[in-house]
Amino acid sequence: MKLRKTLVVHSLLATVLAAGCSSGQTGQKGSAGGADSKAKEPEKAPVVKVFMSGGLKFPDGQTINENPWTAMLEKETNVDLEIEYGPATPDDFISKLNLKFASGDIPDFFVLPATSQSWLMDNAKQGALMDLGDKVKNYKNLSNAVFPDAWEAAKYNGKIYAVPVLNDGNLGTNNFYVRKDWLDKLKLDVPKTLDDFHNVAKAFKEQDPDGNGKLDTYGFIGYDNLKGWSGLFGAFGVIPDEWIIKDGKIVQADIQPEMKDALAYIRKLHADKLLDNEWPLTKVKAYTEKVSNNKVGLYEGNWAAARNEINTSKTNDPAANWIAIDPPTGPTGKKGVFGDPAYKSFAVITSKAKHPEAILNMLDWLSVQNNIDKFVFGFGEYGENFMYTKKDGKLALNFENHNKYGYRQQLMFMQPKELNSGKMESLGADFKLVDNINLSVKNAIRDQFTGSPTPGMIENLSSLRKLRDETFVKIIIGELPLEAFDKFVTDYKAKGGDKILKEVEEWYAKKGK
Template sequence: MMLTKDRSSNGFFRRERKRLRQAQGNVLLKLLISVFLLGSATGCFHLDQAEKKETPSGDSSPSISIVISSLGMTFPAGMDENDNRYLNYIEERTGLDIQVNTPPPEVYNEKLDVMMSSGNLPDLLHVYEPVWFDNYVKQGAFKPLDELIDQYGPHLKQKIPAEIWDRVKYGGKIYAVPSLNEVTGVELMYARKDWLDRLGLKPPKTLDEYYKVIRSFTLEDPDGNGKQDTTGLTFTTNLGRSSPFFGAFGTQLNTWFKRDGRLVNGNVLPETKEALGFLSRLYQEGLLEREFPLNLQANLFEKIENGKVGLFSATWYDTRGPIAANMKKDPNARWIPLEYPTGPRGEKGVYGKDIIRGYNVIPAGSANAAEVIKLLDFIAADYKTLKLGFENEIWWWQDGAIVTDFARHDENLYRGIYQSLVDVPDEVLFKERLDSLGNFNLYNNIQTINQNIIPNAFYGIPTPAMGKYSKKLDKLEDVFEKIILEIEPLDAFDQYVELWEKEGGDEITKEVNHWYDKQR
């Protein structure tokens, strides 16, 4: 039997054992398959070896189970989250047999809650919500990790700053291995320069100039097809892609601001009411797409690609996505980055991302905590392979720069599922990688965002009241869209503020300011 480079004998037998354990057929069929696979490769077979999950050399393979997000990734034909080249690579390098569960991103937190209540827990959970993490830590659901990290996590200790470890400590002990964000923000404005030129418009800078462009892109046939079928501005559901317009009024949703020596949540600032009033005006005049509350990311991308949208708040990587797709479809399309809209008081900017993007936690009952830390340490150590893909296959060095095979890069994006467990920013590698992906302005986009972040003044661990009231308060935010859609009047914002304070917001604010006082 011939084995390719990524299908070494140990990795091959590990994968076959995994498939056997996952299969729910009858015992005789499993035994027959085992006899065939192991017997044909080694010439002999012993049932007790299969039960001990040993490799042909007799070495046992510790097995661990992990729950991570699929990040919306897809796998090449014939592969899945438990059988693919990058997971096989990790298993072969660590000697671990890894069982992977990837709940759908849309219901990820709900699935985690079900697992926690069932008691049938994996060895590792990767979670994203700090309030969720905080809630279960306080219930004693997770193992403290200090000794394990000291013994098995040298690369984790080296690559994750001390101040970040402090943010996952409770009672002086570490309860999570954090995964970090490479970027500090996401959104920046892009517009079609060819549409601006056709209508005799300059790239907008102020909010008033943005209003003029949005109006023209809606009503003045910017694509020249004789039809009024273009959209001046659109968002996605839950006010996604709206951050620059709140920034023009000096606010951001779910962000804490310093006001008169104390911290105040942006959701209840008068400036947020101003922003909602501006957006409601756009909607009333037909300049903000009517369907925006229904837009998922895929809907937005389709409209951009098909030339129906000429101005929107892009992510830093959209130039390689829907914008590139539109220019491929329409050779005359030309997109440019814009300055952020500057509001009536000279304010502008977008929300910032927290430095921690995820938390790796080990349930208290896990018997394989050491193996989990070894896995996470390997990912931190072999960061480059998992981030870029296999060298000399997906990428290679040429004249001192990284050259990427785009087709293979895109086909193997699923590797990010595993790499994202422990993201450890590397600025040099980050720029080299982005530059290698082509002339999409990716690195410059990120620099533009970094210079316009409106910082969140609260960066501590979730307070007790956040864990108690956050879900209820999140539901109250529906009123923002209703105000924009004119289902509710603008003054409904004042009622929202009163309800927000009454339903736990006041208590959260007191705790946040208690934290803030200790930082000064």
């Protein structure tokens, strides 16, 4: 069994020394260390095999299994976690998970990306996952930590096969950001309408806003996920991939006439050379790097952008004055951006798990805000004056340690319902994260279908999305005429879209009862 570090030593070295000098220490949680050998050994904590997404670095001497936060979680919830750190990206994580299931090396517990909901349904159908319905109700904190609609997303044939993990405070997702210093330099107002947006993008492209004597800045940037610049669609009341309510009925936004109007607008941006030509092949990392490198002054980004790429932009150019703004208003007065669903992932217990109650007890403990705060603000010697300080009655995170020990937040397998504004403010008042979150929530257009994937979705949605993405990209860059949208709608319906629509209509009718 792996060595358990105590939570009272002052360094990792001290932990090692303590382990080496205590002849009676067994390495088991709850071990007395030096006690009479005839004394009754404490009951061992149940072992839980965890497979989780990796990608983060650890301070010297630490691993995902050997660190203060894992030790704290194990102690607080009486569980022995054996964690395997897997691939970082969702697709690679799922590929590795499939290999583990195929080989029989099945974990007891893992957190599944929300984008892999169909994987959840497929494996629930095959009996690989545990039905949690009768068990979850015995854990009140856990039961109350999830919105009713989110529970629906984790059901297959009426049974619950995962615990939905909420987004922070049920947030929106994106905002529009603009360089106010560039606007001021070019004597432009903050853009409010689609026409304003076009004019600002044109000026940022053609009038050398960074003053380096070169026309090397973009008007607007995008990347290979159309939701990443959802506000240009939201101005027409549609968001790619979402279900919306129209004339009292639930409909797929991808095939509405308003989507064609949105494509016409974005197509003109491309034709006017206001979009960077690389966008169809650009991944999100390269997308945000263009912001960090100050090659763009107008874009759509996550509500936390001020903490990330915008912060780097300011480091590279102290004159950069970014502000969050509303998305542009369209011709009929509509506006909005993609809003995350209530959940961001699924906490899954497999049917092979020997100690499901131990896992649920851990998730129940993690559903309490005060417990989650231990992961954000630390505890004991890793708390005040290490992870944060108090200033004027407010908490301020130590960013060096916050980033150094960033892995700890991956262990937050649950998320309480309410936004912890103190947590956001602790990240730095200058970032205005609470304001950015509120703006994002205000403008969020959320998917109106919140159920689990229907049979038609499981069968056809992947190919329909591929058809949509290929068609929309070709329309925008001019490889297909705008009228190709009409054929896309016909093909979409014939290739499974009509079947899915019927299933979603039936779900919506039941939901309203």
